Amino acid sequence: MMDISLPVRSTPETFSEVSDLEVGIRTSTDNDHSLDKKKDYVITNIAEFASTSHPAHPRNWPWWKRWLIMMVYCALQIYVIWTSNAYGSISTSVQDYFHVSAQVSTLNLSMNILGSGLGPMFLGPLSDINGRKPVYFCSIFLYVIFNISCALPKNVVQMVISHFITGLTGSTALTNVAGGIPDIFSENKSGMPMSLFVWACAGGGIGAPIGTGVDSNPKFGWRWLYYINIIVGGFFLVLILLIPETLPMKVISRYELAEGRIIEALPKVKTSEVFQKMKFISTMGFRMMFTEPIIITMGLYNFYAYGISYFFLAAIWPVFNLNYKMSSMSASCTYLAGFVAYSLLFCYQPIQDRIFRRSKKGNNGVVVPEARFTSALGFTLLFPAGMFLFAFTCNPPFHWMVPIVGLAMSSIANSHNWSSILNYLTDCYPMISASAVAAFTLPSFVGAAIFAHVSIIMFDKMSTKWAVATMAFISISIPFIIYSFYFFGEKIRVRSALTGTKAIKYLPISD
Structure with missing residues (x-):
């Protein structure tokens, strides 16, 4: 019996790649008469499953395979987001059908958003330990089922509950895509995939014109939004079955088992470990x-x-439909300004990636997560600037393109900040990236659910200009948050109990 350890690179910080962890592998050989048999490797250290040097690690797959997986899952993200964006276009029809108030009808939207925030809190950690693919398939299957319930509700209560569950199950796209990017891309190459994910989130904006189109067509009606979801969801279920698992621990363990090796580091099926997983x-x-x-x-x-x-x-609606007298479809399409802004930002991402690689090279090859915010120092200023432009030009005699430019400016800043933050989180929490993304997104969706109702009150009680201007004044604080993490992020990380590889001791797997 002999011990073999992979070489370990010494780094001054805990934010080096997971492959830097020491990996212990016991190799047993017998006398010459056993040479005709396959060698028996006993893997005893869980760090082996996170080692990027392993030939089966998803990061070592062909580039076309990794990008194909990424594009499929980003398309899935567009699919699950368009429902919440589309509902604003059919809300009035649902309100009339059930004879309820605007606030009650909006509960369908807010509960969908709230479910999208709560879902990742459980689906994220679940995918971190049991794999991405099973979580994808089961949750999207339930998403399709409850879209049937949304399409054929007996009352508004059933529809509200069904919307909450579709948000809960559909949130797997947000959790698994963002949290799974580190599975198949190194931190040096994760910028473009993460930017594509953010672009896909903006792509959900097509839901607004889709909702308007089916609702205004007498041959269809609002129910067809959900019928379309059911059809597209069935297509994605087939694709998910064809896409491989990407969680490194799962992929590498299957590879080792197929090679006839014994993996002692795999969790044993015990009642205590089941409860440990549930707790995690x-x-x-x-x-x-x-x-x-x-x-x-x-x-x-x-x-x-x-x-x-x-x-x-x-x-x-009050700006473009009422102030500028646009048709419902034209007003819905103005929301796609954000999609155009995200597309432009996606083209900029290679520059940000180059900045990040240079910062890493200048730090002796050690990842500097705060470098993710370098470009954001400039872009984030567009957030309040765009909101003020929208607020004070959203009425004639200003041309309707002027407030759209303001919307695009805020969208560029917001999307770049979001992409930077997601990359920053996966850099800071590589061992529990999906859990980190989930914890980050819950307040986001709570905010969206609240704003969906607050906006109704504000646009009812205030002029459009001052409703938006109020939010613009609040947005002045946004740049300060980004600047704070750029300059003081390292000090915050050092005091954390879960950043870097420190979180490995909390994973419910024996090593």
């Missing part, structure tokens, strides 16, 4: 949300920033 799944996201300064601050930022996107979704 149900508490890790909430623990991070309430104890990690990085998650708390970023969550508060996105509480406002993501809420503003739904505030603008409500604003397009």
Whole structure:
């Protein structure tokens, strides 16, 4: 019996790649008569499953395979987001059908958003330990089922509950895509995939014209929004079955078992370990949300920033439909200004990636997560600037393109900040990336749910100009948050109990 250890690179920080962890592998050989048999490797250290040097690690797959997986899952993200964006276009029809108030009808939207925030708190940790693919398939299957319930509700209560569950199950796209990017891309190459994910989130904006189109067509009606979801969801279920698992621990363990090796580090099926997993799944996201300064601050930022996107979704009707006398379809299409802005930002991402690689090279090859915010120092200023431009030009005699430019400016800043934050979180929490993303997103969706209702009151009680201007004054604080993490992020990380590889001791797997 002999011990073999992979070489370990010494780094001054805990934010080096997971492959830097020491990996212990016991190799047993017998006498010459056993040479005709396959050698028996006994893997005893869980760090082996996270080693990027392993030939089966998803990061070592062909580039085309990794990007194909990424594009499929980003398309899935567009699919699940368009429902919440589309509902604003059919809300009045649902209100008339059930004879309820605007606030009650909007509960369908807010509960969908709230479910989208709560879902990742459980689906994120679940995918971190049991794999991405099973979580994808089961949750999207339930998403399709409850879209049937949304299409054929007996009353508005059933529809509200069904919307909450579709948000809960559909949130797997947000959790698994963002949290799974580190599975298949190194931190040097994760910028473009994360930017594509953010672009896909903006792509959900096509839901607004889709909702308007089916609702205004006498041959269809609002129910067809959900019928379309059912059809497209069935297509994605087939694709998910064809896409491989990407969680490194799962992929590498299957490879080793197929090679005839014994893996002692795999969790044993014991009652105590089942409860340990359940505890991890149900508490890790909430623990991070309430104890990690990085998650708390970023969550508060996105509480406002993501809420503003739904505030603008409500604003397009009084601004473009009433003030500028546009048709319902034309007003819906103005929301796609954000999609155009995100597309332009996606083209900029290679420059940000180059800045990040240079910062890493200048730090002796050690990742500097704060470098993710370098470009954001400039872009984030567009957030309040765009909101003020929208607020004070959203009425004639200003041309309707002027407030759209303001919307695009805020969208560029918001999308770049969001992409930077997601990359920052996956750099800071590589061992529990999906859990970190989940903890970050819950306040975001709570904010969006609140803003969906607050916007109704504000646009009813205030002029459009001052409703938006009020939010613009609040947005002045956004740049200060980004600047704070750029300059003081390292000090915050050092005091964290879960950043870097420190979180490995909390994973419910024996090593």
